[in-house]
Amino acid sequence: MSSSRPALGVGMVGYAFMGRVHSQAWRSVGAFFDLPVTPVMAVLSGRSARTADAAATLGWAAVENDWKELIRREDVHIVDICTPGDSHAEIAVAALEAGKHVLCEKPLANTVAEAEAMVAAAGQAAARGVRSMVAFNYRRVPAVALARQMVADGRLGEIRHVRAQYLQDWITDPEFPLVWRLQKDKAGSGALGDIGSHIVDTAQFVTGQNLTGVSALTETFIRERPLAGDSAGLAAGADGTGRGEVTVDDAALFIGRLSGGGLASFEATRFAAGRKNALRLEINGSLGSLAFDFEAMNELWFHDHTLPAGDAGFRRILVTESDHPYAAAWWPPGHGLGYEHTFTHEVKDFLEALAAGTDPTPSFADGLRVQRVLRAVEESAANDSRWTAITG
Amino acid sequence: MSSSRPALGVGMVGYAFMGRVHSQAWRSVGAFFDLPVTPVMAVLSGRSARTADAAATLGWAAVENDWKELIRREDVHIVDICTPGDSHAEIAVAALEAGKHVLCEKPLANTVAEAEAMVAAAGQAAARGVRSMVAFNYRRVPAVALARQMVADGRLGEIRHVRAQYLQDWITDPEFPLVWRLQKDKAGSGALGDIGSHIVDTAQFVTGQNLTGVSALTETFIRERPLAGDSAGLAAGADGTGRGEVTVDDAALFIGRLSGGGLASFEATRFAAGRKNALRLEINGSLGSLAFDFEAMNELWFHDHTLPAGDAGFRRILVTESDHPYAAAWWPPGHGLGYEHTFTHEVKDFLEALAAGTDPTPSFADGLRVQRVLRAVEESAANDSRWTAITG
Amino acid sequence: MSSSRPALGVGMVGYAFMGRVHSQAWRSVGAFFDLPVTPVMAVLSGRSARTADAAATLGWAAVENDWKELIRREDVHIVDICTPGDSHAEIAVAALEAGKHVLCEKPLANTVAEAEAMVAAAGQAAARGVRSMVAFNYRRVPAVALARQMVADGRLGEIRHVRAQYLQDWITDPEFPLVWRLQKDKAGSGALGDIGSHIVDTAQFVTGQNLTGVSALTETFIRERPLAGDSAGLAAGADGTGRGEVTVDDAALFIGRLSGGGLASFEATRFAAGRKNALRLEINGSLGSLAFDFEAMNELWFHDHTLPAGDAGFRRILVTESDHPYAAAWWPPGHGLGYEHTFTHEVKDFLEALAAGTDPTPSFADGLRVQRVLRAVEESAANDSRWTAITG
Amino acid sequence: MSSSRPALGVGMVGYAFMGRVHSQAWRSVGAFFDLPVTPVMAVLSGRSARTADAAATLGWAAVENDWKELIRREDVHIVDICTPGDSHAEIAVAALEAGKHVLCEKPLANTVAEAEAMVAAAGQAAARGVRSMVAFNYRRVPAVALARQMVADGRLGEIRHVRAQYLQDWITDPEFPLVWRLQKDKAGSGALGDIGSHIVDTAQFVTGQNLTGVSALTETFIRERPLAGDSAGLAAGADGTGRGEVTVDDAALFIGRLSGGGLASFEATRFAAGRKNALRLEINGSLGSLAFDFEAMNELWFHDHTLPAGDAGFRRILVTESDHPYAAAWWPPGHGLGYEHTFTHEVKDFLEALAAGTDPTPSFADGLRVQRVLRAVEESAANDSRWTAITG
Structure with missing residues (x-):
């Protein structure tokens, strides 16, 4: 520099x-x-x-x-x-x-x-x-950015289905303590806001479409937990002073419709034993499909439905080629990136927008759009799972 | 014999x-x-x-x-x-x-x-x-029967989540003809009854629990198709005499609750490009998880959450060992079975029940139970996705 | 009929x-x-x-x-x-x-x-x-037959590498008995003849090339075992009457050259704990690559190296489409076949050749060609791993 | 700090x-x-x-x-x-x-x-x-370090087989230029020294054993290439001034024996189309097996052969738990690391050894041990693949 x-x-x-x-x-x-x-x-x-x-x-x-x-x-x-x-x-x-x-x-x-x-x-x-x-x-996982490009380039055709999951398991144990992420006053909501927000944003980003409404279920499996002592990352210990109420959801499931006519399902949970950070997205379109799982973050799976059926299948694209998003800055093909690189890419794009005098994305308005989906989920869940339009 | x-x-x-x-x-x-x-x-x-x-x-x-x-x-x-x-x-x-x-x-x-x-x-x-x-x-896929055993043996603990999908892609093309499976008078419903019924039964069978209610969406993406000529299996050609209305669903999504307190999501579609016969089931419990995909029907993935975290992970059990359900009758380990074997197992169990004078399962009552779920799905979908209890 | x-x-x-x-x-x-x-x-x-x-x-x-x-x-x-x-x-x-x-x-x-x-x-x-x-x-696994077609169609270009393994684990336990497959007078050789012969034939069949020479190692890890009682498939029990000498190889490794100039490696063993019937073949060519594992016998993995690097990757072809070898006779896409189907295909091709008055393949001459490779492997292994040409 | x-x-x-x-x-x-x-x-x-x-x-x-x-x-x-x-x-x-x-x-x-x-x-x-x-x-990939621990802890029992490959494809194209890595005077050797050295060291490190001898083949598929201009990482362009001779191997295959009695195979190539940085290691022991592929570097696959056969299978350990080597320093489970972290771990261990006044590993003697294997490979390849002991 x-x-x-x-x-x-x-x-x-x-x-x-x-x-x-x-x-x-x-x-x-x-x-x-x-x-x-x-x-x-x-x-x-x-x-x-x-x-x-x-x-x-x-x-x-x-x-x-x-x-x-x-x-x-x-x-x-x-x-x-x-x-x-x-x-x-x-x-x-x-x-x-x-x-x-x-x-x-x-x-x-x-x-x-x-x-x-x-x-x-x-x-x-x-x-x-x-x-x-x-x-x-x-959004700055190279594979996710590539997925966005491929959808925008028309490689998937009309989007029929989105299948989004964010599966973790760090509070499966009922004795895991009541950290701030399990308290409504600090965290706002539970799995829904913490990780559900990610899959809503990622799905809307990759498809270039918005959710128009949802029907939802939420659940708190463990309603009381030991009070928490120190924490680091997602790990923590109990402080031995008693128990407190879990005031957020442990899991949220919702199904909805996309502005382009497709159907979408979402699931956010911290009770999926064995799934550590499985942010998964599968999109099926009329011309192709994509699948992603953050636990294998350097891979994007693509099915090209325009190939002859006998020759087609989901292919594992290692998103480490020099013409993949962000990848040229780093290492040769096959030398993968990790979690932290998504943030490095984020500040890089942010700084470039500042220098260019343009608005970086995702904007606060994008964040509000996600927030409105989360609100609709909570409203639907509280209202007999009734269809709840995303407004505003 | x-x-x-x-x-x-x-x-x-x-x-x-x-x-x-x-x-x-x-x-x-x-x-x-x-x-x-x-x-x-x-x-x-x-x-x-x-x-x-x-x-x-x-x-x-x-x-x-x-x-x-x-x-x-x-x-x-x-x-x-x-x-x-x-x-x-x-x-x-x-x-x-x-x-x-x-x-x-x-x-x-x-x-x-x-x-x-x-x-x-x-x-x-x-x-x-x-x-x-x-x-x-x-139910007679060895891996599915093994999954049932493992749940019944308590290997999963309390069931928190069921994630069931049946994904096919054989009508993705809008010019695929109007076969009987797309006509309500013959097929009753579309993806819902044909393949959704399988995942409802499989999920209820493996968990040993029933769905207590659902919230649902259904959709028909392609509302008119060429009239059909001859068909074989799921393949068919148009007969060139015109077009007709698709009177069934192309896809059905629903979320629900299990009698044991867990949450479940279901998706049945014939529009998942690249997924050929992906009957998928993932179950997360307090002590372990299972995952299955019929496209790799000889494999059952099991995560034992009681192992030390550093030693645990989803393991791929090749369900071809002599102590696996049905497997001893066939070939040595690793020499897999195919689709048709599930029917061979079915008639074997049926004949044994006849000889023993006992009622074979799944019974017609089990079939009715599935039918009631399908009806609740259709009712919910027609009624603003509202929560619909499974009665009877 | x-x-x-x-x-x-x-x-x-x-x-x-x-x-x-x-x-x-x-x-x-x-x-x-x-x-x-x-x-x-x-x-x-x-x-x-x-x-x-x-x-x-x-x-x-x-x-x-x-x-x-x-x-x-x-x-x-x-x-x-x-x-x-x-x-x-x-x-x-x-x-x-x-x-x-x-x-x-x-x-x-x-x-x-x-x-x-x-x-x-x-x-x-x-x-x-x-x-x-x-x-x-x-040869009659649909995926293997498809691999042969793809190589013959030039989809892989010049063959650079063949990587063939046949991994089993059924004699890992030193107390597994001395079945006929472990006796030279009955079985001729051990892993080499029983399963090594399969990978030699499969590799030569798929590439359309012959091995021109090899350098080899063989080993018998367990030199004495309990005498065997009854056996079924690959399972057996000891008969309690004593122990006998294992007179065949437990494992054979060899590297060689193909008639087209490529390099090849082979490994046959019954001591690969956890591998049940992993007949694996990977072929790398100048224009593409193929990978197969019999434990997932309905899948063929293909990398098309002529695609743009950013779009390429190994794709999982489910070899169940109606235009795949043998597949049209069976079930819809995604409804896989099992081990025994390879024999059904074999007798079908055999009967067709009889009716047509043509010589079926693989011929006895093909079998002899494999036998000569096995002999060269044994000679090389006995002779300081020295390069041994395949003659005749 | x-x-x-x-x-x-x-x-x-x-x-x-x-x-x-x-x-x-x-x-x-x-x-x-x-x-x-x-x-x-x-x-x-x-x-x-x-x-x-x-x-x-x-x-x-x-x-x-x-x-x-x-x-x-x-x-x-x-x-x-x-x-x-x-x-x-x-x-x-x-x-x-x-x-x-x-x-x-x-x-x-x-x-x-x-x-x-x-x-x-x-x-x-x-x-x-x-x-x-x-x-x-x-050695500092957490999954590789974990593999070493597991072998040292006796989880694999006696080592029977090592299967090591380092597969890349960046010179598959005959028009890829003659970079320094393809010139013997600068690089010493080709795939053998550049990537073969890695798998030799990794195999010896994980098993805790040395290679005692080898039998080898090497090959240069493309013997002349365009002279190179600038390069970055493994990418480069031709400079248009002519062509030059490739003076190193394009690929090296060798088989050998480990000091503990097991058999090992090695393959290093830059001609494996579609394999980008596939450093793969599989180890089969009498009590278990391990498999690793750097293209999915956060995963270690472990088969515990001491489990009942019906319950066993290769499990995918995401090596991101706090008790895994190096992992506690980074992110929560499932938030993977990338290529560069292996170097961060390396300098961390190096600095700790300096502070402690101990000799860091791998030592120059470890490097020499690898070098002697490479020399034996070259000697065997030049001498009819004859068995060549690793001396010194």
Whole structure:
């Protein structure tokens, strides 16, 4: 990276799981992509005494104990929000009003109302050249980006079916503790918001279509759990002080229709024993089909239905060729990427949009669209699974 | 097989796809299983002039042009019904009343009312020692039977999720003709009854639980097709005389709850390009998970969640070991079976039940239970996807 | 099948594993294929008192205790040899001289000398219109036949690599008894002749090329085993009377060159724990690659290297389409076949050749070619792995 | 990382493919692992005018045009050699003599003589507390490290078979240019040294055994290629100035014996169309088997042969659990790693050994052991594939 390229200071709020992976993205992006701007890891904000240690480990130059201070700093041009969903709206709106570009973790917010306020703030900010983006990182899996290209190129024809699942198993054990992701006030919802939001966004992104309505079921299998002590990533231990109520869904199933006339099914659960991070998407079209599973993230399976039947079948495309999305920046074919690369690609695209003066995607409006689907799911589930249109 | 074992004459009605595979089952079963009775391929009934040729090819000793004649024959002890669903009730009830054991292809009937009449007739017949069975052959895939055993043995613990799909693609092309399977008067319903019935039965069989209610969507993507000429299996050509209306569903999606508290999703479609006969079932329990796909029918995937996490993963059990269901009768490990073997196993179990004087399963009551799920699906789909309890 | 078609009586010698599967082939072939001749399961020959029971179970009309009597019978036109390799030459030569067509199990013989005598007899017989064939059944796996077609059609370009393995695990346990397959006088060799012969034939068949030379290693891991009692298929128990020496190889590895300039590697073993019947073949050519594993026998994996790199990958062709070899006779797409079908295809092709008056393949000469490779492997292994040309 | 930990300056020689990935390792390691020392990316050495740009992009603080200058610098404590094999010996010996710890890319050298000199220098250096390591990075794939643990824990019992392949396809096209990797003077050998060395080391590492001898074939399919222009990673273009001779092997096959009595086969090729970076290892033991393919690098397949046969099968262990090697440092289960992480793990282990004052592995002696296998392969291939013992 050339020193003649403008430097943009980044301030990150939160440094747990998402903060660690965002840090790796900011740290690495410039070594692999020829960026128009140079990101500088300027400030880390966190409330605990451990923030300074975290900053040293993760490579942030300075520390603030209050995100409001971080937003005020002149050396911060970008605010990267890695906190739980309950604080997204407040931080993002404040940052945008302060003229800072915002990259906000998903889900955009815990409620549609918050998300609407964020979209309004993003709109006003954009008029002033201040940009915003919601971090649905799975759009930047090379295989998912390739899937989007193939659909857009017409390789699938008319979309008939979408089959989306996000299967994990980390709370299968009833004694797994009551971490913040299982508390409605912090997480907004359970599997639905945390991982269901990803498959809704991914399905809409890849198909280029929106869900028009849903019928849904949700369930909380384990209604009480031990109170939680420390956690790291998705792991945690009980703190031995008693038990508390699980106030979110353990699993959400919904079926719906796409704006192009296809049918879609979705399932988000943390009770699929043996499935660790199985974000799966299968799309069947009139001319072909695609299948993806994040547990084998470097592979995209494609069936070309225009081939002679005797010659056709799902082919495993290793998405590591130089003409695949993002892949030329990395290693030779067959030398796969990992989870964190999706974030490196995300900040790369974000920085390019900032430099180009364009709106990065997914926008806050995209995040709101997902939020409205989640709301419709909850409404349908609470209303006898009745068909619930996605409005707005 | 010893000649001292009683011979039972079989009369088969219909000799298309199902008739061919049932014939192979009757022809082969005695060479592999040590049966208590000896089936004799006595009579084939069909309406066309080709029936005699079919009987010669398929190995039936005699021919009747009218199934009512077949039922009357003294050399027929078992009536095997391989016709489309619209004639099942009439033939089965008549046969049972005539004192013939009945093996009836699925779905049991085209309507719940017909199925109820059949169950009533089966009950009266059973009182007289006359047996009946509905031919959900996929229960006799060794891997599916093994799955049932493993669930019954408690290897999965509490069932949290069932994910059932039956994906085919043979009518993806809008110019595929209007075969009988696409006509409501003959087939009753489309993908729902033809293949959806299989996954409902298989899921209920393997879990040992019933669906208590559903919320559903159905769709007919292609509403008009060329009129059909001859067909064979699932293949067919247009006859060039015009177009007709598709009066059944092309696809059905539904979500539901199991009697044990788990959630289930179902999808039946003939529009999944590249999926040929993908009857898929995944079950997640508190202690383990199972996954199956008929396209690899000799494999059952099992995740043992009681193993240390670092040592666990889905294992591919080749269901060809001598202690696997049905497998000892066939070949050494790794020498797989095919589609037709499920029918051979079916008639083997049927004959053993006849000899033992017990009721074979799946019973007509099991078939009715499936039929009630299908009706609830159609009702929900017609009623804003509203939750529809499975009654009766 | 029309009664106007000439009937050909079949006499089968031996009724263990191979006899059971051949019987199923003879029993089934006419129901699925429109044959020019009608095979009649006339006579079964065996030395034990159980032969009559076996004939009843397997569907043979008559019994002879001596194969020489079987050969003399006028109602026998075809002799099907299903005995161990040490008797092949004697029976086959006698049958051919008696004017009977011969289908002989593989390996053709236990020595090159025997095989040469059989080829000579076959040549003399052919001059009189009497046909012979060696039963390398894996050529008739639809996926293998399709692979052959694709190579012949030039889809792979120049063959660079063949990677052939036949992996089983049924003698991994040192206490597995000393069955006839582990005794040199009966079996000729161990893994090499039993399963190595299959991969040599399959590789030569699919590529259309011959091995020109090899360098080899063989090993006997367990040199002494309990004496064997009864066996069935590949299963057996010890008889408790002591231990005996294993006189064949447990595993054979060899590398070689193909007549077209490619390199090939072969491995045959019964000590590959967890691999049950993994006959695997991968071929890499300048224009594409193929991969096959019999444990998933309905699948052929094809990589089309002429596609753009970004779009290419190994595709899983389910070899169940109506234009695939043999598949139209059976079931709709995705409804797979099993092990025994390869034998049904074999007798179908054999009968068609008889009717057409042509020489069926693989011929005894093909069997001899395999035998010469096996001999070269043993010579190389005994001679410091030195390069050993395949002659003759 | 705490500032109280001693800083160690790193000087890297070469910045092509290996230099880029090593840079990412040095850049990232401290953010994920709690290191006893702090690596500082001090100096990059390269001969071209682009070195300064590379240093800026890759994050190196200073630049030297001559590696001899780099070795002299006091701020360099570690020399990381990322050049082609022909310069390894000279640089490594000089660096060790200058008291610098050395991390050297593989293969250790282009000849056994060079490797022996390096081992001698490493021995003398070690006596002075100066450490050395050869960068067989695949040992640090978590799945490979887990495989090693499982073998060492006795999970496989006695090793019967090793099946190792390294399959690539990047020179399948005869018009792919004559890059340095195809020139004997620079690369030493072709597929054999470049990728064959990896599978030899990986097989010996995982089994904990050495190869005692080999029998080999090598081949150069395309003997002349266009002269090369610029290259990046494994991609390159022709420079239009003519054609030159390929002086290395395109493929190498060899079979051998392990010190524990098992048989092993190896294949290294760049002509396996459709295989991109398929480093594959399968090991069969008396108690279990393991299978690995780098194209799915987060998966290890394990068959536990001590389970009941009816319950056993190859299980797919996603090697992302917190108790798997290296995995706790990264992301939650199912969130996979990529190629570059193997290098991050490598420098982590290297730094820990430096801090602990122990010899890191693989040592130069391990590298020499691989080199001797490669020499034996070449000798056998040149000598009629005769058995060639691995000496020394």
